[in-house]
Amino acid sequence: RSNRALSQRPVPQEMLDRIVAAADRAPTASNARQLGYTLVTDSAMLPRISEFTLGVFGKIVSRLSNPLVRPWLSRLLPDVYRYIPAFRKMSREYAGGRDRILRGATAVLFIHAPKQSRFGAEDANLAYQNASLMAESLGVSQVYMGFVMIAVRQDKSGALNKLLGLDGRRICAVMALGMPQFRYPNYIDREAAPLTRI
Numbered sequence: 001r002s003n004r005a006l007s008q009r010p011v012p013q014e015m016l017d018r019i020v021a022a023a024d025r026a027p028t029a030s031n032a033r034q035l036g037y038t039l040v041t042d043s044a045m046l047p048r049i050s051e052f053t054l055g056v057f058g059k060i061v062s063r064l065s066n067p068l069v070r071p072w073l074s075r076l077l078p079d080v081y082r083y084i085p086a087f088r089k090m091s092r093e094y095a096g097g098r099d100r101i102l103r104g105a106t107a108v109l110f111i112h113a114p115k116q117s118r119f120g121a122e123d124a125n126l127a128y129q130n131a132s133l134m135a136e137s138l139g140v141s142q143v144y145m146g147f148v149m150i151a152v153r154q155d156k157s158g159a160l161n162k163l164l165g166l167d168g169r170r171i172c173a174v175m176a177l178g179m180p181q182f183r184y185p186n187y188i189d190r191e192a193a194p195l196t197r198i
Contacts (some may be wrong), residue, residue, distance in 0.1 A: 004141070005180060010179070016041070019140065022133070035111055040107065053151040064080065102145075149171070
């Protein structure tokens with residue numbers, strides 16, 4: 001279960017070190033080991049990640065809301081338009097002191113590769129999986145930062161890379177980490193996914 005109810009307690013450094021070490025021990029294509037890790041725990045830097053993300057989405061919403069393009073794009077990209085109210089709500093809540101991007105995480109792990117790496121995204125996914133499993137085993141909540149990743153891909157200026165000192169690198173995965181307010185006693189029941197045997 002993804003537990004996004006995070007406490008204000010910071011994740012102990014020893015746990016963060018084990019999570020990053022688990023990511024770094026994941027296999028990589030051709031054993032290239034080109035991944036790098038940037039761990040942000042600075043309380044002044046964390047809000048800037050959310051502000052970057054909301055800033056990128058604000059520009060997207062502004063462009064999509066243009067009355068000259070909306071009639072055309074809403075037909076071509078209906079799925080995108082259904083997110084506009086959610087983006088506006090996130091911005092309002094952030095202005096009111098509630099961060100729906102990082103959700104109160106006290107650490108954010110960026111997994112990155114050289115821009116020219118052919119398998120950076122695949123390697124980062126394997127590293128993220130290892131880190132996620134380690135976090136789970138340590139009782140640390142982790143949340144995949146999909147909105148941050150979308151903002152990174154949409155932003156052509158490389159603003160977040162500059163903020164993090166990652167020039168020449170491509171951010172491939174982002175994980176928010178925090179100590180949970182509570183623990184689930186068990187996993188949710190789900191119907192089994194369809195399986196085809198050939």
